[in-house]
Amino acid sequence: MRKKIIAFFTGAMIVGALASGQASAAEVYKVQPGDSLWKISQKHGTSIQQLKSWNNLSSDLIFPNQKLHISADAAVNKEKNIDDVYTVKSGDSLWKISQKFGIQVHELKTWNKLSGDLIHPGQKLALKGEAAPVQTKTANTAPQQQPAPVQKETAAPEQVQESAPKQDQEPVENETSARSDGNEMTVTATAYTASCNGCSGVTATGIDLRKNPGQKVIAVDPSVIPLGSKVEVEGYGTAIAGDTGGAIKGHKIDLFIPSQSEAMDFGVKQVKIKVLN
Incomplete structure (x- = not known):
């Protein structure tokens, strides 16, 4: 009799865990082409303002494949589980990072005090407003300095810092290479x-x-x-x-x-x- 009771509670715990995982997944919606905040709010019985609040959206603009939290509980879980800091990988851009974590490019730039779109492999980016921006550490540079992209046509050999990793010397993407006067x-x-x-x-x-x-x-x-x-x-x-x-x-x-x-x-x-x- 005792073994049967233990088996019953074990089964109940497994079922409960599966139901909890399904409920958590259901609270996150992946934006489809043609979607708008109004369509999503009607589909899930909420409002545009609630969707913007739960996902920290400053406008009605959303993107295909962006993940949106469609309940207050999901938004709270996001705040508890999302990493505070992301390390930039080769091939990354601010746009790709914003899509991965469901945040806006301008938020990333504000939180990390970025004046442009240029980022570097190994650079650490804050993913929350309350997380302090983390500057990339490079040899023989001040903590707040970012390594300048190396222009192969004009840079003399002695201008390249030999002690810094090669990947930190080259920008991920050349979004701003042809710009003049800022943007x-x-x-x-x-x-x-x-x-x-x-x-x-x-x-x-x-x-x-x-x-x-x-x-x-x-x-x-x-x-x-x-x-x-x-x-x-x-x-x-x-x-x-x-x-x-x-x-x-x-x-x-x-x-x-x-x-x-x-x-x-x-x-x-x-x-x-x-x-x-």
Whole structure:
């Protein structure tokens, strides 16, 4: 009789643990193409404001594959379990890190006092607002100094710190290599519309352009201009970097214009832009 009672409680504990794991997984939602905070709030019986609060979102902008907490309990568990500090790996960018941990690029830059998008392998980044930024340690440098990228064309051999690891001397990605005056650059601009045959009208970040024809959106190469950034475009105004395109590589952008005829008349132009955040 005693063995049966022990077996019963053991089975109950296992079932309870499985149910708890399933409930935890159900409280996290992976954003799908075409999703918006409004659609997700309706699907899960909550509100846009609660979703923004639970996930520390400062705007309505979300991205495909981003993980969102859809309950207060999940948000609390996130605060308890998320690592405070992340070590940058080769191939990382601020955009990739923000998607991995469900936070925003501008939050990472604010928490870590970054003035640009350049990061280095081995660098430690704070993943919470209350976590103090951790500076990458390199030999013979002050604690708050970051190693400067080595320009192979002009750098003399004695300028390279031999004691620092080679990977810490090269930037992960060259997002800012062609910029001048901070975040200003000249790019090749074309135009597109959401009313063409076969077009869904929904951007890579979930903005429905047919329902929001007045929204200023540009398609970008995320390795040059991070998705979600606000960008001042000469002759177009302030836009959101909210879309991508197969032909949009490097220093090229595509402007959303509601009218198909105006988009076709736009042609190809060289314009100056400034990334605001």
